[in-house]
Amino acid sequence: MSGHNKWSSIKHKKGAADAKRGAIFSRVSKEIIQAAREGGGDPDLNARLRAAIAAAKAANMPNDNIDRAIKKGTGALGGAAIEEFTYEGYAAGGVSVIVNCMSDNKNRCASDIRSFFTRHNCKLGGSGAVSYKFKRKSKFVIEGDWADEDKLTELMMEADAPVDDIQVDDGVAEIIAAPDGFAKILGIFEANGIVPTESTLAMIPDSTTMVSEINVAKSVQKFVDALEEYDDCQAVYHDMEISDEVAEALAAEEE
Numbered sequence: 682m683s684g685h686n687k688w689s690s691i692k693h694k695k696g697a698a699d700a701k702r703g704a705i706f707s708r709v710s711k712e713i714i715q716a717a718r719e720g721g722g723d724p725d726l727n728a729r730l731r732a733a734i735a736a737a738k739a740a741n742m743p744n745d746n747i748d749r750a751i752k753k754g755t756g757a758l759g760g761a762a763i764e765e766f767t768y769e770g771y772a773a774g775g776v777s778v779i780v781n782c783m784s785d786n787k788n789r790c791a792s793d794i795r796s797f798f799t800r801h802n803c804k805l806g807g808s809g810a811v812s813y814k815f816k817r818k819s820k821f822v823i824e825g826d827w828a829d830e831d832k833l834t835e836l837m838m839e840a841d842a843p844v845d846d847i848q849v850d851d852g853v854a855e856i857i858a859a860p861d862g863f864a865k866i867l868g869i870f871e872a873n874g875i876v877p878t879e880s881t882l883a884m885i886p887d888s889t890t891m892v893s894e895i896n897v898a899k900s901v902q903k904f905v906d907a908l909e910e911y912d913d914c915q916a917v918y919h920d921m922e923i924s925d926e927v928a929e930a931l932a933a934e935e936e
Contacts, residue, residue, distance in 0.1 A: 717754025728864035777811035889922035
């Protein structure tokens with residue numbers, strides 16, 4: 682989820698719960714496989730793999746599953762090759778959407794994504810249709826005692842970390858940083874015993890599309906939720922920002 686309002690925090694928490702009820706093991710396994718394939722199987726030398734392993738452990742994935750995924754990525758174990766695919770398009774209200782997938786069957790994945798867009802009255806675009814509106818960034822989500830803007834700012838400044846922004850809302854901190862700073866910031870957290878709820882390279886919009894109608898916001902969120910529940914979907918990014926009035930109405934419905 683993109684955006685910096687109360688609804689994004691609520692959806693982050695809801696999304697985490699939904700993922701645990703769904704296919705989180707499959708999703709994290711694919712991330713471990715891809716990270717090991719790209720950067721090798723040693724987490725000390727591969728920040729993306731370290732982050733994926735941390736996510737797996739946070740989801741209580743057994744160590745045997747983690748080791749097996751690493752071996753698949755390095756080629757030590759066989760299995761169908763997993764590829765990464767990106768799809769772009771528009772949701773309700775002209776909201777830009779990027780869908781990142783990992784699958785061992787490109788044709789099936791492409792067909793399923795087209796079906797999602799069609800069923801939700803959204804428009805699937807070609808490569809580059811909306812990605813020019815986004816930039817690849819390091820993204821970390823922190824909850825608990827360290828979800829404090831002053832504490833995180835001081836920690837990042839002391840280490841001279843390349844942080845762009847720190848936002849804290851409703852007990853959830855979101856840190857956005859330069860993509861090449863991912864390994865350094867992950868190391869800072871590890872050195873201080875901080876375990877991020879999320880640590881990833883994400884697509885962050887340069888600007889947002891304001892939505893001030895509750896039905897449009899619900900339509901976009903329903904589409905995003907459906908995509909996130911799809912087994913081959915790794916992440917969904919969008920540029921929706923909702924008005925305070927709509928955020929309050931949606932938050933009230935969640936209570």
